[in-house]
Amino acid sequence: MPIFISHTTKDDLLARKVYSRLKIVHSIDCYIDDMDKELENNRGKSSLTPILVDRLRKCDTLLVVVTENTKESWWVPFEIGTAREMPRVISSFTPLLDHSSYSWEKKIPEYLLEWPRLRSDSDIDTFAYEYKQKQILLEYGAMKMDGIRANASDVRQFESSLMKTLNQRNF
Structure with missing residues (x-):
């Protein structure tokens, strides 16, 4: 299943950069709405x-591009809430700092601290590796369990594992 890349129109360029890294470098299918x-x-x-x-339902992961521009979006929070309720794996790609940082710079919204935060190409590469490992397990598990897919605890386990790999914690 593809990765749904959520972003505001003002971040099209950054979203396409993330899309390209996942699609070209890692051969991971992605969905981005401005190509639909x-x-x-x-x-x-x-x-x-x-x-x-429906597009989000056809994806197993939501990767949210979060910048200062996201504050102006109605759709990004909607997509995050919808993905959380489905449940889907949720991660963000953001240059914004965590609230634990001692800085006056812009910070990521608190509700996004629950999920892994990617900030570099290296973090995207780590995410891609973990994602592919999860896909292999799901495919194997789906064959073994007659098509039963991941549940909320599987989703949270993936997110926790990725956060540990990225040396992050949720607050």
Whole structure:
């Protein structure tokens, strides 16, 4: 299943950078909404929400691009909430600092501290490695268990493992 890359339009360039790294360097399928013609044709219509939810349902992971621009987005928080309830693995790619940092610089919203935070190409590479390992386990597990997919505890276990690998903690 692909990775859903959530972002605000003002961060298209950064989102495409993350997309390219995952798709080209790691051969991981990704979904990014600005490449979806059906979604584009439904912008400003009530049909947009069910299409977006369907796209997220077809993905097993949400990777959220978070910058100062995200504050202006209505859709990014919606996608995060929807992914959390499905449940889906959630991680963020952000230049923003954690709240534990002793700095006056911009900080990531507290609710995103629950999940892994990627900040560099190296972190994306680590994420990609862990993601591929999870995919192998899910495929093996799905064959062994007649198609039963991951549940909330499997999702949280992946996120915890990735955070440990990235030397992060949730607050």
